[in-house]
Amino acid sequence: MNTDFTPPNNIKYVLYPSEYRYDSLCYSGMSNLKGNSNEVFSGLRDRIATVFDIRNPSQIYLFDSASSAITALLTILKNQHNIECVYMPSYSCTELADSVISAGLTFNVYDITDDFRPELEFVRSLIGVQRAAFLIPALFGSRSIPSELMDVLHQLKMPVIFDEAQSFPMAPQYRGTTPRAFFSVISFGKSKPLSSIGGGALIVHQPEMNTMFTAYSVDELQHQESWFPYFRAVTRRQLSKYSWWRKVNGLQYRYADLAALHRAQQIRQREPRGITLLQAQMALRRLQFFLKQMERQKVHVPGLLDALESTFGKQTLRFVLSRDQQCLLPIRIPNHKRKKIGAYLAQKGVQTTFYYYPLHNIERYKERFQLHDCFNADRVFSEILLLPIHTDTPPRHIKKLERFIRQYDEYSTDA
Numbered sequence: 524m525n526t527d528f529t530p531p532n533n534i535k536y537v538l539y540p541s542e543y544r545y546d547s548l549c550y551s552g553m554s555n556l557k558g559n560s561n562e563v564f565s566g567l568r569d570r571i572a573t574v575f576d577i578r579n580p581s582q583i584y585l586f587d588s589a590s591s592a593i594t595a596l597l598t599i600l601k602n603q604h605n606i607e608c609v610y611m612p613s614y615s616c617t618e619l620a621d622s623v624i625s626a627g628l629t630f631n632v633y634d635i636t637d638d639f640r641p642e643l644e645f646v647r648s649l650i651g652v653q654r655a656a657f658l659i660p661a662l663f664g665s666r667s668i669p670s671e672l673m674d675v676l677h678q679l680k681m682p683v684i685f686d687e688a689q690s691f692p693m694a695p696q697y698r699g700t701t702p703r704a705f706f707s708v709i710s711f712g713k714s715k716p717l718s719s720i721g722g723g724a725l726i727v728h729q730p731e732m733n734t735m736f737t738a739y740s741v742d743e744l745q746h747q748e749s750w751f752p753y754f755r756a757v758t759r760r761q762l763s764k765y766s767w768w769r770k771v772n773g774l775q776y777r778y779a780d781l782a783a784l785h786r787a788q789q790i791r792q793r794e795p796r797g798i799t800l801l802q803a804q805m806a807l808r809r810l811q812f813f814l815k816q817m818e819r820q821k822v823h824v825p826g827l828l829d830a831l832e833s834t835f836g837k838q839t840l841r842f843v844l845s846r847d848q849q850c851l852l853p854i855r856i857p858n859h860k861r862k863k864i865g866a867y868l869a870q871k872g873v874q875t876t877f878y879y880y881p882l883h884n885i886e887r888y889k890e891r892f893q894l895h896d897c898f899n900a901d902r903v904f905s906e907i908l909l910l911p912i913h914t915d916t917p918p919r920h921i922k923k924l925e926r927f928i929r930q931y932d933e934y935s936t937d938a
């Protein structure tokens with residue numbers, strides 16, 4: 524399977540434009556670091572509570588990332604509910620796998636359908652299983668759970684974790700309070716819909732369980748805030764726009780393909796940390812921006828989808844959700860064509876990417892746990908290509924991308 528990267532020499536259409544655009548916001552956030560932190564934290568909790576339809580915002584715990592939130596949650600479930608293992612899709616990010624390991628648990632992988640969901644029959648087979656947790660991410664946008672699957676999730680004896688890292692602030696998979704051990708986690712990190720400077724939260728849907736988490740209230744977790752790491756990160760991101768900087772620092776595309784990148788990576792042990800004031804301030808600002816921007820983009824995306832369908836066929840849109848449910852645009856391209864299309868777009872300055880390398884193929888996890896094959900996860904991974912349509916993408920870039928796609932046939936005939 525080909526996993527070659529196709530980086531543009533000169534990036535004009537970036538995957539995550541906020542990397543370069545949020546710096547002024549960040550500076551103004553820094554100048555406000557002495558603000559009333561309780562007001563900011565409670566403002567953010569209130570906003571999250573509205574999305575999740577949680578009446579008591581004290582059921583929401585703010586962390587420095589979704590990974591921190593998951594690690595904290597699993598550590599408590601392990602200590603107080605004797606959880607030993609987590610069921611998670613093989614097609615998911617290594618941050619999730621590393622969070623499970625950081626909490627001292629093992630994981631089992633499950634395969635996914637083309638809707639990035641577990642097979643109904645597989646979940647049903649887990650109904651009697653205890654001492655485990657079930658993790659279900661909403662990948663590439665806001666994905667509602669079919670009612671049949673939700674019924675089965677309600678019958679599980681184990682806690683269920685809805686991972687909304689890639690959907691928040693769009694509609695989550697589960698809303699409201701319940702007597703079931705249901706939890707949600709969200710992220711404000713780069714590459715997520717809000718694409719901010721990190722941060723995340725844990726939402727406890729079962730009010731009675733809330734007392735287990737009080738050790739993770741903001742006051743307990745808050746760590747010393749320094750502006751310097753943000754200043755350094757923002758400056759680096761600004762400079763990484765220029766190819767000379769990337770070359771000098773070997774910053775991006777150090778590996779020719781995703782398989783090589785994964786071979787070089789290691790398991791990352793993490794300690795859960797609380798959100799910082801600046802992260803919370805930025806998340807609040809990005810929330811305001813998000814809704815406005817999605818509205819602006821709505822008009823322009825149908826033209827791009829039409830271009831994709833007429834150039835590459837209807838199946839190309841198999842992974843696509845409606846615009847107000849999705850960030851980035853995952854299209855389906857057979858593996859033998861993906862590199863050529865990526866290289867064509869790179870020539871035009873368009874940055875594309877693909878993930879996730881399925882966990883059952885990654886040596887460092889295979890060595891630790893018995894992970895069975897997940898053939899559909901392999902196929903989805905081999906076929907996905909992510910186009911740079913993000914919260915911050917200006918409409919003129921969407922139109923440009925549409926034009927490039929319409930010109931693809933000419934290019935491929937010439938080539």
Ligand SMILES: Cc1ncc(COP(=O)(O)O)c(C=O)c1O
Binds near residue numbers: 689
């Ligand atoms: C589905 C999913 N869950 C959780 C995470 C972890 O989020 P964070 O970067 O905030 O730790 C990611 C990160 O890529 C993700 O894609």
